[in-house]
Amino acid sequence: EDPALVEEFERRVAADEFIEPKDWMPEAYRKTLVRQISQHAHSEIVGMLPEGNWITRAPSLRRKAILLAKVQDEAGHGLYLYCAAETLGTSREEMVEALHSGKAKYSTIFNYPTLTWADIAAIGWLVDGAAIMNQVPLQRTSYGPYARAMVRVCKEESFHQRQGYEAMIALANGTGEQRRMAQDALNRWWWPSLMMFGPPDDKSPNTERSMRWRIKRETNDELRQKFVDITVPQAEFLGLTVPDSDLAWNEEKGGYDFGEIDWEEFYAVVRGEGPVAKERMKARRDAWEKNAWVREAADAHAARKRAAKVA
Ligand code: FAQ
Numbered sequence: 244e245d246p247a248l249v250e251e252f253e254r255r256v257a258a259d260e261f262i263e264p265k266d267w268m269p270e271a272y273r274k275t276l277v278r279q280i281s282q283h284a285h286s287e288i289v290g291m292l293p294e295g296n297w298i299t300r301a302p303s304l305r306r307k308a309i310l311l312a313k314v315q316d317e318a319g320h321g322l323y324l325y326c327a328a329e330t331l332g333t334s335r336e337e338m339v340e341a342l343h344s345g346k347a348k349y350s351t352i353f354n355y356p357t358l359t360w361a362d363i364a365a366i367g368w369l370v371d372g373a374a375i376m377n378q379v380p381l382q383r384t385s386y387g388p389y390a391r392a393m394v395r396v397c398k399e400e401s402f403h404q405r406q407g408y409e410a411m412i413a414l415a416n417g418t419g420e421q422r423r424m425a426q427d428a429l430n431r432w433w434w435p436s437l438m439m440f441g442p443p444d445d446k447s448p449n450t451e452r453s454m455r456w457r458i459k460r461e462t463n464d465e466l467r468q469k470f471v472d473i474t475v476p477q478a479e480f481l482g483l484t485v486p487d488s489d490l491a492w493n494e495e496k497g498g499y500d501f502g503e504i505d506w507e508e509f510y511a512v513v514r515g516e517g518p519v520a521k522e523r524m525k526a527r528r529d530a531w532e533k534n535a536w537v538r539e540a541a542d543a544h545a546a547r548k549r550a551a552k553v554a
Contacts, residue, residue, distance in 0.1 A: 244269055256457050261387035264330040272456055275449065276386050277331050279458065281338045284324035285349035288342075291317045292526050293357040294366060302360055309406050310363065316399045323396065327388040343528050345515060352439050354517025355431065361414055361421075365428035367407015369436040369474065375400045376470045377440065380460035408477065415481040422482075429478065430486045437501075438509045440467040446506075472498045 248267050255262065262268055291314050298314065301307035325335050341347035352370055357363060375397060382393045414425040441463040444450055453459040461469075471490075478485050489502035512520070 256385050256455075259383075259385075259457070261390060262385050263387045271452075272458075273331050275453060275456070275458060276389065277328055277333050279453075280324055280328040280331075280386075280389055281333070281341070282348050282350075284321045284328060284338065285342045285347055286353065287317045287321035287324060289349045289353045289523055289527060290370075291321075292523055293353060293355075294363060296357055297360065297363050300360070301363075306410070313367070313403050313406065316403065320392075320396045320399070323392040324389075327386075327392045330388045339531065343524070343531060345524065348513065350439055351509060351512040351517060352435050353523060354512050354520045355435050356519045358431075359424050359428065361411075361424035361428035362432070364407050364410035364414055364425070365432045367403050367405075368411050368477070369407075369429075369432050370439070371400055371403040371407055372474060373436045373439045373470050375404055376466050376473070380466075383457075383460055385457035411481055411483075415483060425481070426483050429483050433486050434504060434508075435512075437467055437471070437504055438512070440464075440470070442506070442509070468498055471501050475499055 249269060252262070252266075252268060252272075255266075262272075294310060294314050294317075298307060298310055301310050325338060328338060329335060338347065342349065352373075357366070378393050378397050378400060382390055382397060384390045384393070411425055414421045441447055444462045444464045447463050450459060450462050454462065475485055475490065487502045489500065491500050492498075493500045511517070517523075
């Protein structure tokens, strides 16, 4: 790579300029972006599955309408993100194939089962809460199309978090059984939510370079700490207990100390050994195959329109 081009690129990134699709960029920058954006897109699409499972079982018409809208939003997020990745010269087919063959990663969080309605409330509160914490800084990520996609995604994600917390409030103020369901959901989703931020900084191979290139604006540990600090008081307001006996306010650092994450579990889930990983991938592959006729019909329609234009 031409050192003059690399230097100009580094200067632009350091000056907080956006890099756009037709600008020169180092191959490794392009590769890192395709990896992160496509994995982000896959997470949105696989993330529709645990919630989609509850659309027919939502406890009221209001909750059902909200959940339907939320799951549709996730599809939209996935599509914007695939488009952003396509501007880097990778095709949608390649990305989907990488997901279906198990080559591409998607967030560990979506490999856990949704056992009760309270899990849907907890996902909105915790999983969308963690997602926003990670995505707000990405609105200033150095690649223009990714940054702009994040603006709308964050607005919708913020509504998702609020509806989840509102559903948690309803359960926490409900019957004894509803309170027990809410606590049980918090117990099961707390640690996997902390894992969403990725490995600790000193074990994160990509962080240093991604921070220098301003792809990431905050590190995994910084974002995780912020999430804990914001979420613990929310759990207290609900009258629920965060399942961490090491959790303690640290006056000096102005944040919470918290217990050690089970990193073995994290790496096992990253490797594809999560509790419902096989079901998730099977659901994706089945949907892709069963709905092939939609893609074929759209292609045939487009071809006919093109032919009509020529004639
Ligand atoms: N799961 O060196 P790092 C949502 C991998 S939100 C799986 O730290 P990096 C909304 C990582 O890819 C969830 N793999 O990597 C929603 C790398 O492997 P690789 C999606 C993980 O990229 C809510 C290796 O470990 N959000 O979907 C995880 O600098 C509700 C080493 O890690 C995003 O994707 C993990 N948790 O930092 C939808 C946000 N953590 O690729 C439906 C954008 C790490 O080298 C319902 N992504 N790995 O083979 C990011 O901010 C970053 O990519 C991180 C990882 C922070 C996830």
